[in-house]
Amino acid sequence: MLNAKNSQQACAEETYAVGVDIGGTKIIVVIANQKGDIVYKEKVKTTGRLEKIYEHIMRSLSAAGISQEQIVAIGFGVPGVTDSKEGIVIEAPALSWSHVPFRDQMQQYFDKPVFVENDVNCAALGERWIGSARNxxxxxxxxxxxxxxxxxxxxxxxxxxxxxxxxxxxxxxxxxxxxxxxxxxxxxxxxxxxxxxxxxxxxxxxxxxxxxxxxxxxxxxxxxxxxxxxxxxxxxxxxxxxxxxxxxxxxxxxxxxxxxxxxxxxxxxxxxxxxxxxxxxxxALGEEAGAVGAVALAFEQIGVFNQQGGAA
Known part of the structure; x- marks a missing residue:
């Protein structure tokens, strides 16, 4: 039986973040832990409908055998001009989005912190975390x-x-x-x-x-x-x-x-x-760079991520 200390340690080791790269033609969902180990990834046809994106995420969690309780945050990469501080997608022509309060709308589906950033910015975060720009x-x-x-x-x-x-x-x-x-x-x-x-x-x-x-x-x-x-x-x-x-x-x-x-x-x-x-x-990450970076964004924004190529 696990004692309280070991139970807390096990819980910490079993926390994950979800990264979602919403592209013009495809959506890539990645689930990874704080060490940068990708435990699940899925690619589906793109959609601009938030409820469908939510469904893709829930299916991915189910397929990975991970509960919502194990998820600490969710990050999204979007192909367009994004105000990441306010969580607003200013313009994403590929998705026909204009001044969409993305974070607030997506937050209605999850009781976890939600963050959004431009997709290429997410790719940069992914490359810095576990890719070609590490450290x-x-x-x-x-x-x-x-x-x-x-x-x-x-x-x-x-x-x-x-x-x-x-x-x-x-x-x-x-x-x-x-x-x-x-x-x-x-x-x-x-x-x-x-x-x-x-x-x-x-x-x-x-x-x-x-x-x-x-x-x-x-x-x-x-x-x-x-x-x-x-x-x-x-x-x-x-x-x-x-x-x-x-x-x-x-x-x-x-x-x-x-x-x-x-x-x-x-x-x-x-x-x-x-x-x-x-x-x-x-x-080094190929087409998954944006989704991996969205995971890094999520960990970084909730304060469990350091700048040296990994999570704290």
Missing amino acids: SNDFVVVAIGTGVGSAIVANGSLVQGSSHMAGEVAYLVSEQDVIDNESNAFGRFGLFEKKISGVALAQHGILPHILFEQYTKRDENAVSIIHRFVADLSIGIANIVSLLNPKKVILGGGVSQSLHVVIDQICTSVANLTPVPTEIVLT
């Missing part, structure tokens, strides 16, 4: 998927910006954009995004991962497209590095799964474009 206090995550976004961690803290829009690299501008009289606007793909996103690559009539496969076979058309992609991405990264001096730049998102064939070229190109040193690496 790093200065790094940038650039997520290249359907669109393009980034998250900035400086001096150990997420940089939010005055309007919660720090890291909107989709709107980076080149000289040619100005010459061509191009412009950026909310509700449209950004100028940088139009060059390097998955959608931009797919406009060549070939799925991005196939394009990279053809590149490795030296297909002339694919080589031309990927060389342009590497050049555009390298310019963007070089400017980010010159401005922020991050220790690392981590490339994530769906397209990153194909970037191992050009990562050396990207590193060389960036080093030629800026004298500011950095290390460019691929995500």
Whole structure:
């Protein structure tokens, strides 16, 4: 039989947080303990209906054999502009959300603390916890998927910006954009995004991962497209590095799964474009980075998380 002390210790060892990455096409649910051990994960088709998201979470807990009593907090990553302090999703076009009091609405389903953050910011928290940025206090995550976004961690803290829009690299501008009289606007793909996103690559009539496969076979058309992609991405990264001096730049998102064939070229190109040193690496967590980071967000916000790559 457990005595009171051992019972308390066992209880502490059996506490978990839930992380939910609500994407434009899929929702990923991750359940993990304070040591960063992922005990369950599930991927389902996306929805903007909160009751359906609640049902996905409850099914995941049931499948994992974990009770609500063992959950200490729930974190959510959302693809859009998010006021994490107030718990409001200001704008998430992929979900048709505008000024949604997400935390208060989701809190109606749970008697646990609920937190919400931008999805790429969550990915950065995940990479710092158990991924490519472990123990790093200065790094940038650039997520290249359907669109393009980034998250900035400086001096150990997420940089939010005055309007919660720090890291909107989709709107980076080149000289040619100005010459061509191009412009950026909310509700449209950004100028940088139009060059390097998955959608931009797919406009060549070939799925991005196939394009990279053809590149490795030296297909002339694919080589031309990927060389342009590497050049555009390298310019963007070089400017980010010159401005922020991050220790690392981590490339994530769906397209990153194909970037191992050009990562050396990207590193060389960036080093030629800026004298500011950095290390460019691929995500260690893949598509689960956002959900893992939502777990880290939950632990951190309730005060059981430290900055050294793990929970307290």
